[in-house]
Amino acid sequence: MNLPILDNQTARRVFLDAHALMERPIGPGRGAGLAQLITRLGFVQVDSVNTMARAHDLILWSRQNAYRPDALRALNDRDRATFEHWTHDAAVIPAEFFPYWRLRFARDRDRLRARWKNWHGAAFHAEIDTVLRRINDHGAVHSAEIGEKRAEKSTGWWDWHPSKAALEYLWRTGELAITRREGFRKFYDLTERVIPPEHLNAHIPEDGVIDWACRSALDRLGFATPGELVAFWALITPAEAKAWVDGALKRGEISEAMVVGADGAPRGVVLWPRTLARAHDLGDPTPRLRVLSPFDPALRDRKRAERLFGFSYRIEIFVPEAQRRYGYYVFPLMEGDRMVGRIDMRADRETSCLRVRALWPEASISWGQGRQNRLAVELHRLLPLAGCDSVAFADDFLK
Missing domain, CATH: 1.10.10 (Arc Repressor Mutant, subunit A)
Structure with missing residues (x-):
């Protein structure tokens, strides 16, 4: 059987659209608009590292630049629209889940x-x-x-x-x-x-949880293997996900397809027919250069990020400094639907300055003045989130 094929650029755009990274990062950044964003993503990973901004705050800011950390605390601590628990890691999750x-x-x-x-x-x-x-x-x-x-x-x-x-x-x-x-x-x-009582007192049978976990994960990934459906929420077993995929294929609810990786290699996935139908109509992503969290939901599966974007990323916190290729905690840089580099920067809150120590463009990327200007604009947008007033680049920052 000849399966439909998503070329690499189309696959990237389907994936980024599912992760709210195709459109401009506008929106209220608080209240109902913020709750809708978290529901769209499914969850937001929580992390304590705060060299520039905490992971959950940067994840939300990168999609709604009006966001500030107090908005999440209000949503969670006061409005009870979210709760904190475990997916693959600690996360903020919609209360309705x-x-x-x-x-x-x-x-x-x-x-x-x-x-x-x-x-x-x-x-x-x-x-x-x-x-x-x-x-x-x-x-x-x-x-x-x-x-x-x-x-x-x-x-x-x-x-x-x-x-x-x-x-x-x-x-x-x-x-x-x-x-x-x-x-x-x-x-x-x-x-x-x-x-809230309406969520506390709701009970769902095991087969209902399995069905929801697979459907909702596929919604938020765009396309996936059974293993990726399991990993998204970390709620169900591989056998349960495989059985769901087999059943959904037999019922004609989902389709098989091949997704071409950054290296040209195809890989089998499943997706909704509606995703396949609109895949080539997504248009171009916003061309702006974005700073992403190392734990951004689009990148947290490191192997998938490398397959789809050709972007090999790991956090080198536990790597001896002499063996590090990059800084121990560097921020990925995305431009349009491409990963273009990674940046090492820290918020110096004593001087209220965001200090850029190093930037490594990806091998295929030329870092000219135009791209540097776009980076400077993005970092100035970041200043309120970082709690800083200015940006300073080290003399030898470009690597």
């Missing part, structure tokens, strides 16, 4: 209970009840308020004391929820005090 996480809570419960009992002994089980009573009686807590003793030996989980392990267990299994952050410190409360 909470019922689907019950399957993850249930599957994690026995696995984590046994694991943490092995780490912390029988005391861990008693701490679960102690932590719940403390929060029920006295309200939200952060981890530093729970327990005083550290584990007697290294556990691989930062030597958590039993109470901290109990707190994390209760969050991972859905009995507690993050009610707010102060700085970047999480405060936990009973889930029924945090999640």
Whole structure:
């Protein structure tokens, strides 16, 4: 059977359109408009590194330049339009998706209970009840308020004391929820005090969760393999995703296609027929140069980013400095539908200056004055998010 083929440029545009990166980064940046953006993306990864801006803030800003960090805190902590939990990593997720996480809570419960009992002994089980009573009686807590003793030996989980392990267990299994952050410190409360009742009290059967996980992931990826459907939410198993794909193909709900990579190699995927029908009508992406987060949803799957964009990226935090090819935490640069480089910059908040230390263009990219001017414009747009007033380039920044 001859399958439809998406050439590399068309595939990039389908993918970027699904990730809200084809259009200009306009929008209110707060309230209902921000909630709609997060729902469109599915989730926003949360990370504490703040060399210029935190990952979740840059992800949202790169799509709505009016966004400021207090808007996400208001949406999550006050409006309860989102909640924080786990996908492939810690993330902010639309509150309406909470019922689907019950399957993850249930599957994690026995696995984590046994694991943490092995780490912390029988005391861990008693701490679960102690932590719940403390929060029920006295309200939200952060981890530093729970327990005083550290584990007697290294556990691989930062030597958590039993109470901290109990707190994390209760969050991972859905009995507690993050009610707010102060700085970047999480405060936990009973889930029924945090999640709106209409979402808290909704229950979805396992087959409904599997169907939703696959459909909603395909919506947000544009095209995918069964493994990529699994990885998107990290809610279901490979066998469950494969069974869903097989069934959806038999029912004629989805189609098979070949996607051509940056290296010219085709790869089999599935997609919605409507995606295939409109793939060549997307038009050109906005030509502006964008700074992206290292954890941007379009790039977080490093192997897919390399296949689709020819962009090999990894964070070199744990690589010895002498062995680093780039800075330990550099920001990808996108122009139109191409990755054009990566930039090492930090917000010097003592002098209120965004300092560019190095920039590495991709091998096929010529970094002329026009592109440098577009970068300067983008960095000046970034200043309010970085908390800076000016930009300074090191004399030898261009590598």
